[in-house]
Amino acid sequence: MTELGTHNLARLGEQALERHGDRPVLHWEGQTFTSGQLADRSKHLSTGLRELGVEPGDRIVVMMANGPEVGISYGALWRAGAVITPAIFLLSAGDLRHILEDSEAAGVITTPEFLPTVQTAAEGVGSLRWIASTGDDEGSVVSLASLEAAAAGDIVPRADDDLAALMYTGGTTGHAKGVMLSHENLWWGGKCSYEASHVEGITKSLVALPLSHSFGLIVTVVGMHSEEPGEAVLMTWFDPTGWLQLVQDHKVQVSPMVPTMLQILLAAPLEDYDLTSLRYIVSGASPLSRDIAQEFERRVPSVTIRQGYGLTETSASMTVTPAEGADIASVGKANPGFEIKIVDEDGDALPAGEVGEICCRSKAVMRGYWRAEEATREAIRDGWFHTGDIGKMTEDGLLYILDRKKDLILRGGFNVFPRDVEDALLEHPAVGVAGVVGKPDPVMGEEVVAFVQLNPGHEASPDELVAFAKERLGKYKYPREVRVVDSVPLTPVFKVDRKKIRTLL
Secondary structure (H helix, E strand, O other): OOOOOOOOHHHHHHHHHHHHOOOEEEEEOOEEEEHHHHHHHHHHHHHHHHHHOOOOOOEEEEEOOOOHHHHHHHHHHHHOOOEEEEOOOOOOHHHHHHHHHHHOOOEEEEOHHHHHHHHHHHOOOOOOOEEEEOOOOEOOEEEHHHHOOOOOOOOOOOOOOOEEEEEEEOOOOOOOEEEEEEHHHHHHHHHHHHHHHOOOOOOEEEEOOOOOOHHHHHHHHHHHHOOOOOEEEEOOOOOHHHHHHHHHHHOOOEEEEOHHHHHHHHOOOHHHOOOOOOOEEEEOOOOOOHHHHHHHHHHOOOOEEEEEEOOHHHOOOOEEOOOOOOOOOOOOEEOOOOEEEEEOOOOOEOOOOOOEEEEEEOOOOOOEEOOOHHHHHHHEEOOEEEEEEEEEEOOOOOEEEEEEHHHOEEEOOEEEOHHHHHHHHHOOOOEEEEEEEEEEEOOOEEEEEEEEEEOOOOOOOHHHHHHHHHHHOOOOOOOOEEEEOOOOOEOOOOOEOHHHHHOOO
16 A cells, blocks of 8 residues: 655645644635635645545646646645646647646646637547536536535545646647656655745745746745745746736735746836835846846845746756855855766766756656656666756856757857847837747757837837847857837747747747
8 A cells, every 4th residue: 555655745735734734825806815724725625625536647628727726636646646737728739638648647627718628629539538627617628616525534645756737848849748757756856945045034925927837836846945934926927017916015025936937027117116025036037137137236226136047847947146145147055965967969077167068967857758658768867867958067056047958059160059049139128028049040059039028108110120139149149130020929927939939930
């Protein structure tokens, strides 16, 4: 019989409640929820799901916008021994169908507004036994409320290496791959991130990241490790005005974000709000431009921006800059429990300052890709996970990210990192968002093309932006073509979507 692992996430949640007691922990859309209320709902929902037929190891897709029911569902599924399979609610029916089929999902938890998409995606998926919704019972769709009417039950034992989450990551080409994260992976990912990032007395956070994304998920696990009782303000979806108002109203001290969110905020009237409570922004998911960081810190003097780095495969976190500050262009040093090295094309370790692929090893690194043994062997070699990101590391361990290996542009035999070009364009006062990709070229192999979204009320011609970039970049590096567009494609977590940009060439 399987025993309850020491790193079981459902048990981690119980330990947090035992440590801090029943207290207000979540603010969402004008409502406040206590830790006891949320835990109690998870316990009842867990039993209801088991009575519905959920068995240990079942993959259950959770497709909801941010709200208390997301965390309640995650907790309930972990208590039931199931595997959460988060899906961002912006997915098309086709993309969702891929996740349902590939994961062989047994059920879906969703909300009424996304039910039509779920039902379309679910047609003919043989593994799918039920769909549950936060709305009313409707035909074959069961309501969460009816499931929560069941009696509270115990945690179903699961071993540390049993799956806790199957996270689908888009990558740069092809269908999304399932990343297998065990209870131990996520437990250690949260523990390592907490030890690296926590600052005593910083206990009130504002979360605008989708909880369906690995960055948002690990923020949740970090909270369960906290030695200090904390409170979180949760946004259903990020918008700059709402974010600023919530910081002011709730005296928020820290907020995890992605760089594009900061770019969007810089176009807002920051000075019209009282943001003096805000001490830290933790930026992750993609590299942050030095100019954007410095401008935000200038306009919000109470803030220090801390940059972190990680992938879904590393339980979302590997590094973070220290609380007392560091070169903002870096992503900090390895979290406790992580080893990092830079390697060349042959996999040999490179000395400090040399550019190569970033590799790491840790108990937080995934078990592998779901039913993709070849991809797993390619990614994890001799115990080291190869990230596919290009970077360099200083003698004292500061890591710098240059770009994705697959996004590298080879122009006339020279390497061009799209991020270098994007950062140069973002220095122009008219540019709000920039995305750079390579376009096949018969002479140069690839040519550098930039897609630019202008700030409201600003104007700039493509020729002007080409000339601006040429002044700041080497002759081989600047974009020969700039296209000004209404909006640069972004992923659901506000990262520049280079895969989608390539479809516009």
